[in-house]
Amino acid sequence: MSSGELLKTLLNLQVMACGPLVDVGIKVLKSPVANHRFLKKPIEWCVKRTIYSHFCAGENAAEASRTLQKLWELRLRGVLDSGLEDAADNASCDENLQQLLATIRETIALPHGSVSYACVKITAIAPLSLLEKMSLLLRWQHRNPEVELPWKQQDGLPLFAPESPTYHAQTEPEPLTREEESNLVLALERLSKLCECCELQGLPLLVDAEYTSVQPAIDYITYTAAVKFNRGSQPLVHGTIQAYLKDSLSRLEMVVHETTKRGIPFGVKLVRGAYLSRETALAKVLGVPSPIHASIQDTHRCYDRCAAFMLEQASRGHGSIVLATHNFESGKAAAHKSEELGMRRGDLRVHFAQLKGMADGLSLSLVQAGFQVSKYLPFGPVPRVIQYLIRRAEENRGLLGNSRDDRRWISKELAARWFGLPRN
Structure with a gap:
């Protein structure tokens, strides 16, 4: 990487590690000032040259192609993310679907092999109110197995x-109306169309996780598509498990047991989770224990146990795993585990992923060791992606501030280049 690229990355990381400065930036972007007719363009210009250029691949296929080409030269691949937010109705769901399909088709114009996965948020193709109600009903049935849905x-x-x-689900929820049942059918059809498009392009699909109020419905829709489309040795549809939830390992073990019994290859993306403040606040309001681990150390342990379990399944030919982590120790442990299990480096059943602009030291270490590594790349016009970036900044405050290792490594590299100081 050029010294200019490293310096720009260092400055961006330094700014994002400053919590008060990030807070001010979020408030400005969420305020009416951001849409003022005289200020909108200058603000978008500033965003594009700072946080947007740091995290995103580009506004269009041509810009994304240049970004991916630079990653590809470093043997890194990309996960294209349209940056679409929650949908309120079927019209916005259909519009989002078309943008998602267009993004998948645009991979044809990108460097061959540079894109590793497509991705989707179910909240972009299913009305949020439907997912919330479905989740309540699914939880109520879990508590009362005699209930029929x-x-x-x-x-x-x-x-x-x-x-x-x-x-x-404090009380019995109202059943889905006929219109809501129809909306569910439409949501399942939208995901099926995405899966068919991914099959045609040869791209596996990652389905993002959300907060617990809607996650059961997301899992239901995701697993319905997995049963339909996952066949052969490599799964097409990958759900997401968030390791900061106390029940994550148990849920992973249960679904893997069921898919193995039925001969369905299971794909999963493993993350730590990004809704800590939301889950803590909800549990406090309801007066119940928090669903997340009590400490970051417990979350690390859970992540590593989930990773080891899924790597063992993958080594037996029962699925594949995308290890989305910015934690160097977890990445190293997973790399050692995959080798202990006899999976050669570069095995398609094991993939690592990090956000573009974050944990570059980990990404490059893994790819130089021969593993499959991708960067998560939001992709699209600045106005459309701004809301995505705001939400990511709010959800990943700890992650943005915890870039000390990256900043230290980049500083040492620049000092070595400019002043001849040792890198170690």
């Missing part, structure tokens, strides 16, 4: 473990 498919995969939280 006529819209629920009987051959689905397990959604809950015995210890999964059910406090969201």
